[in-house]
Amino acid sequence: MLETPPRPAPVPPPSRKKNRLTDKVIALVWIPLEWLEERSGLVGGVRYFLFRKVPSDTNWFHTLGSATLTAFLVQAGTGVILAMFYRPTPDEAYESIRNITDEVTLGWLVRGMHRWGASVFIILMFFHMARVFLFGAYKYPRELNWIIGILLLVFGMLEGFTGYLLPWDQTAYWATVVGINLNGTGPVMGPFLAQFLRGGDEITGETLTRFYAIHMLLLPGAIAALIGLHLYLVVRLGVSSPPWSPEAAGHDRREVEPRGPGLVRPTARGRIAR
Amino acid sequence: MEPHRGDDKPHHPSPSIWPVGFAVGIACLLVGVIVSRPAAIAGAVIAVVFGVLWARDAMAAGRRPVEPGVGREGLPGVPAPEGEVDEEEAANRYPRNQFLELTTLGLGGVIAGIVTLPILGFAVLPAFTNQEHPGVDLGPTDNFPENEWVEATFLLDPAQGEVSRRTAFVRYNGTGDNDLPSYTIISNRCVHLGCPVQASGPRRDEDAETVKTDQAELRLTPILPANFSCPCHGGAYDTEGNRIAGPPVRAMDRYKFGIFDGKLHLLQAYSVGKVEGEGADAQLEAYGLQGPGEHVDGLEGWLYPIQPQDLR
Numbered sequence: 013m014l015e016t017p018p019r020p021a022p023v024p025p026p027s028r029k030k031n032r033l034t035d036k037v038i039a040l041v042w043i044p045l046e047w048l049e050e051r052s053g054l055v056g057g058v059r060y061f062l063f064r065k066v067p068s069d070t071n072w073f074h075t076l077g078s079a080t081l082t083a084f085l086v087q088a089g090t091g092v093i094l095a096m097f098y099r100p101t102p103d104e105a106y107e108s109i110r111n112i113t114d115e116v117t118l119g120w121l122v123r124g125m126h127r128w129g130a131s132v133f134i135i136l137m138f139f140h141m142a143r144v145f146l147f148g149a150y151k152y153p154r155e156l157n158w159i160i161g162i163l164l165l166v167f168g169m170l171e172g173f174t175g176y177l178l179p180w181d182q183t184a185y186w187a188t189v190v191g192i193n194l195n196g197t198g199p200v201m202g203p204f205l206a207q208f209l210r211g212g213d214e215i216t217g218e219t220l221t222r223f224y225a226i227h228m229l230l231l232p233g234a235i236a237a238l239i240g241l242h243l244y245l246v247v248r249l250g251v252s253s254p255p256w257s258p259e260a261a262g263h264d265r266r267e268v269e270p271r272g273p274g275l276v277r278p279t280a281r282g283r284i285a286r
Numbered sequence: 287m288e289p290h291r292g293d294d295k296p297h298h299p300s301p302s303i304w305p306v307g308f309a310v311g312i313a314c315l316l317v318g319v320i321v322s323r324p325a326a327i328a329g330a331v332i333a334v335v336f337g338v339l340w341a342r343d344a345m346a347a348g349r350r351p352v353e354p355g356v357g358r359e360g361l362p363g364v365p366a367p368e369g370e371v372d373e374e375e376a377a378n379r380y381p382r383n384q385f386l387e388l389t390t391l392g393l394g395g396v397i398a399g400i401v402t403l404p405i406l407g408f409a410v411l412p413a414f415t416n417q418e419h420p421g422v423d424l425g426p427t428d429n430f431p432e433n434e435w436v437e438a439t440f441l442l443d444p445a446q447g448e449v450s451r452r453t454a455f456v457r458y459n460g461t462g463d464n465d466l467p468s469y470t471i472i473s474n475r476c477v478h479l480g481c482p483v484q485a486s487g488p489r490r491d492e493d494a495e496t497v498k499t500d501q502a503e504l505r506l507t508p509i510l511p512a513n514f515s516c517p518c519h520g521g522a523y524d525t526e527g528n529r530i531a532g533p534p535v536r537a538m539d540r541y542k543f544g545i546f547d548g549k550l551h552l553l554q555a556y557s558v559g560k561v562e563g564e565g566a567d568a569q570l571e572a573y574g575l576q577g578p579g580e581h582v583d584g585l586e587g588w589l590y591p592i593q594p595q596d597l598r
Contacts, residue, residue, distance in 0.1 A: 217446065
């Protein structure tokens with residue numbers, strides 16, 4: 013009969029009282045996370061997503077992408093709240109915007125965030141694109157991410173175009189008239205595109221509801237999906253090094269380490285260990 | 287890396303010309319839908335004929351005996367059937383899993399098409415259908431004194447409300463050579479990019495009157511325009527609507543008109559290339575209504591062969 017190997021002696025509890033309290037707090041945080049991890053693998057996934065190797069000489073320019081993402085999230089969040097107060101009909105749209113700005117508590121702030129945040133989003137997209145271009149980060153193997161980024165740029169600009177009509181004041185109306193007619197001068201299909209955008213021969217309430225639906229349903233969904241793809245490729249391909257870097261660009265793939273059921277576990281000193 | 291150059295074995299099934307004919311038929315059908323019905327029918331016939339030939343070809347290829355030594359589907363991982371199955375029979379048998387795979391994909395595609403087509407149609411077609419409006423009653427012809435300009439603002443579609451308010455400049459030219467009344471009715475939509483063109487000259491707002499018609503209220507303001515000009519990008523037109531300055535690409539659009547029971551009615555708008563002469567004697571180069579910024583004549587006119595209203 014084989015002897016069962018002796019179990020390792022339990023680690024003696026840390027003597028100091030303060031440490032024991034810290035351990036308890038950490039355990040309190042980790043127990044639900046362990047529960048989640050065991051059933052979904054989400055914690056490991058998030059770790060894989062967030063704690064990646066990046067070149068050591070990345071700099072502040074590499075934050076422009078996440079700044080753009082933040083700007084989009086601000087637009088999405090404020091937009092959802094604005095949609096609760098906005099009424100997209102020709103008789104009520106302007107009045108409801110006035111109501112948001114003047115009457116609703118903090119409405120001026122949220123509308124201001126959405127209005128100015130729109131410009132911030134567009135400007136950051138261009139800054140991010142300039143960074144990627146000047147650093148040469150669009151080159152192999154990241155060409156596809158550049159293409160997705162261009163689609164995001166186009167959809168972002170379309171968000172600007174469709175959102176500009178919604179206040180339904182003179183500026184909004186005539187800017188949209190000119191914008192649609194500019195599209196209408198495109199060869200062959202231009203008149204059809206303009207007709208589609210107007211929802212008919214003339215700009216009417218249908219144009220407003222159409223732009224509203226495109227602005228708050230179609231384009232944000234498409235942008236969110238494309239951002240997902242964009243990030244997937246960033247994680248897969250890694251962050252590119254700056255052009256002056258001696259390090260090779262890209263993600264240094266580690267050897268696959270054996271992983272236990274609990275991927276992350278607090279140690280006595282509260283540091284996260286594998 | 288060396289580019290993959292194939293395995294020097296013939297394609298299976300061998301390349302066929304039928305898909306090309308099928309594609310030509312579909313293209314012909316799509317163009318025909320817009321341009322002419324006979325062309326569309328011809329395209330459909332071509333597509334069906336080549337489609338049938340293609341399908342027949344593809345199915346015949348599926349029944350062709352498989353070369354010995356190659357797996358049933360040519361995949362390296364699939365071993366050739368063992369000796370106990372008659373080789374010829376095995377080659378002729380259509381694999382069931384492949385059949386189910388294709389059936390599932392095909393049915394899924396059909397269902398997706400059935401669901402998607404009406405939605406796409408609903409998304410696109412309403413913008414192109416039911417766009418006719420009955421015309422606008424501008425009230426008794428007495429409101430338009432001879433050789434004087436009146437700025438009329440009216441509701442193009444009273445059901446839509448104020449958003450359909452439009453403006454036209456109206457001048458009664460007296461009767462022409464044929465003893466019929468002549469009106470110059472110019473739309474104020476700038477033919478550059480659609481901004482509202484204004485009359486440059488005094489407006490007699492104190493003499494403006496509101497006219498009630500069967501459909502809606504309209505406002506008539508006497509004006510004395512030296513010319514018409516657009517606030518957006520500086521387009522300018524003379525009183526016949528000809529471009530005199532700025533970016534517009536043609537003369538201003540005009541409205542057809544009719545007189546019913548002594549009342550002036552605005553009918554369809556149309557585009558004008560150039561106006562020669564003045565008032566009742568003016569000679570117009572008239573075209574179907576085009577969007578702002580679209581050339582009607584010259585080489586650039588070829589850029590806009592069909593308009594959405596041509597399809598109605």
